Amino acid sequence: MTMPDIFGTTLFDGRMARRGYALNRMCYSFNAAENRAAFVQDEDGYCARYGLNAEQREAIRRRNVLALIAAGGNVYYLAKFAGIFGLDVQDLGAQQTGLSKDEFKARLLAAAG
Template sequence: MSYLDNPTPIPGTYFFDGKMASKGYNLNKMCYTFNDKQAREEFLKDEMAYCDKFGLSDVQKQAIKNRDVIGLLEAGGNIYFLAKFTGILGLNMQDVGAIQTGMSVEDFKAMLVKAGE
């Protein structure tokens, strides 16, 4: 069985294909703007107004409000763009990986070190 036959072999991961790209286009477009300090400040001033500016769905807005990274992935978020959002929250990629796998950050980091040996 190939990866494409089973696109979500690891719990907490989502296969980002054309359908997901379309689903998450507005979300990812918004997250891309967080490269700019002024955009981050505007977002933090009124998060839901900023989400509305980009036409996020109700599901996406609720996930933003709840800081639900897994929900954002399910809603079409691309991890590379979501990293911009999670950076606003003070999270790094190890934090997000721990969230995705249901591990503590320390256990997730230890798993990465072990995998690299």
């Protein structure tokens, strides 16, 4: 069975899970404060420790959520990465949609009402 294409959406399926395993594993490690500190101290070394590929490392350097998702990142794990920089899931959603955070929040409220 093939999944349908959804315009503007990167589907997180088994293939993407395998592609992003190292990236998601690294982001999961950020549950521990000492790992977040180690990442901040030496980002490239930390990425190398987890075996991120060049595409993933570049997306990390640029803090580009869409590129991280395209590289196999799962938004729930990426939220742990974003948290290091004081960002939350609404910040990630805003970046994904090209909106400001306030515009994104307003869109969420409008959809809920």
